Amino acid sequence: MVTKLSFKGEKRRKPKADAERKRHKKDTGAESQETPVTLASINGIPTNIYDIPRDYLEYGWTLAKSHKDLNGSIMICFERSGHHGSLEFDEKCGLTAADEKKVDIAEDAINFIDFDPKSPLYKLEPQEVTQVFSVVSIENVLKLTQESEHVSDDILRYALKNSDGKYLSYDVETNTLLHTDVLTENAIFNFRTNRDGPGFFISVGKLDSKNKLIVTQDLKFRIIQDTDDLLDDLNIYHIRVQTKNSDTGRKIIASLDLKNENRDQLFGDPKHKDLVNRATKELAKNGMKISNSLLSQINRAAEEGNLNEFLITVKEKIKTDRRA
Numbered sequence: 001m002v003t004k005l006s007f008k009g010e011k012r013r014k015p016k017a018d019a020e021r022k023r024h025k026k027d028t029g030a031e032s033q034e035t036p037v038t039l040a041s042i043n044g045i046p047t048n049i050y051d052i053p054r055d056y057l058e059y060g061w062t063l064a065k066s067h068k069d070l071n072g073s074i075m076i077c078f079e080r081s082g083h084h085g086s087l088e089f090d091e092k093c094g095l096t097a098a099d100e101k102k103v104d105i106a107e108d109a110i111n112f113i114d115f116d117p118k119s120p121l122y123k124l125e126p127q128e129v130t131q132v133f134s135v136v137s138i139e140n141v142l143k144l145t146q147e148s149e150h151v152s153d154d155i156l157r158y159a160l161k162n163s164d165g166k167y168l169s170y171d172v173e174t175n176t177l178l179h180t181d182v183l184t185e186n187a188i189f190n191f192r193t194n195r196d197g198p199g200f201f202i203s204v205g206k207l208d209s210k211n212k213l214i215v216t217q218d219l220k221f222r223i224i225q226d227t228d229d230l231l232d233d234l235n236i237y238h239i240r241v242q243t244k245n246s247d248t249g250r251k252i253i254a255s256l257d258l259k260n261e262n263r264d265q266l267f268g269d270p271k272h273k274d275l276v277n278r279a280t281k282e283l284a285k286n287g288m289k290i291s292n293s294l295l296s297q298i299n300r301a302a303e304e305g306n307l308n309e310f311l312i313t314v315k316e317k318i319k320t321d322r323r324a
Helices: 018-023 025-031 054-059 139-144 247-267 270-285 292-304 307-323
Strands: 039-042 045-048 061-063 073-080 083-090 094-099 133-136 155-161 167-171 176-180 188-193 200-204 211-215 221-225 236-242
Touching: 054 247, 073 211, 094 176, 094 221, 155 167, 270 292, 270 307, 292 307
Parallel strands: none
Antiparallel strands: 039 045, 061 236, 073 083, 073 133, 073 236, 083 094, 133 155, 155 188, 167 176, 188 200, 200 211, 200 236, 211 221
């Protein structure tokens, strides 16, 4: 299943017209300076990127493996007592833990990991926009407060907006999360990488804050000051991100777009057109009906540089068929 929910502030990609693509060729090349991706490990299986349905890249959800994947819209997912679900926030109930009955489990979900995921935790997709949060940079806040904290490599700090476009913020008096229009220190979330496997530990507030987001075994949400780090097993979360926003997903899409642009340039090359036209006429003279399928094969052979070998094979097949 591929979920196509719309989130506040999300910009949909629009197909580019040929002229527009040509205008932006230079920019696209600058973005694709990395070595193009051709293979990806998907659920433990090496997969050619051209075999991945585009919809799965554009609209699907995948596991965030590292801080590089924490972009755009995210789901904060958990596994407790054999139950799987995600955090959700709405104005009426505040932050709650939604179990698997309230989320989608996409059996065909793709994860860029080198093992076969068995748990539904790797297949969760949002059913409601209240289960989705937007990651927001806090750089401007830190500049205003003149904070110059040293952040270790395994921690990333973000603010989170809910589906109403408001910040989640820790309320000290009630030990709960409320939503607010103002980004303050109490709206900063600290994501610490789990070094023993997939997942993140999450706290809210100052960098050294022990105000941990906890989902209990009976699926109750809590914010607890765990100064002795005794509750880490209740504080670990898997984070699901839109596949197109993940580090690997972005690279795959850029590689596919670059390949398509190269094909556009090739097919627009007069030399390529001349080769295809001459091959088509040659086969037509030999009595071959030029179908769309055959034309596609001729184009592919010209693109791959083995047009002569292809023509010889087809001509031999024509002679064999006539003898029969």
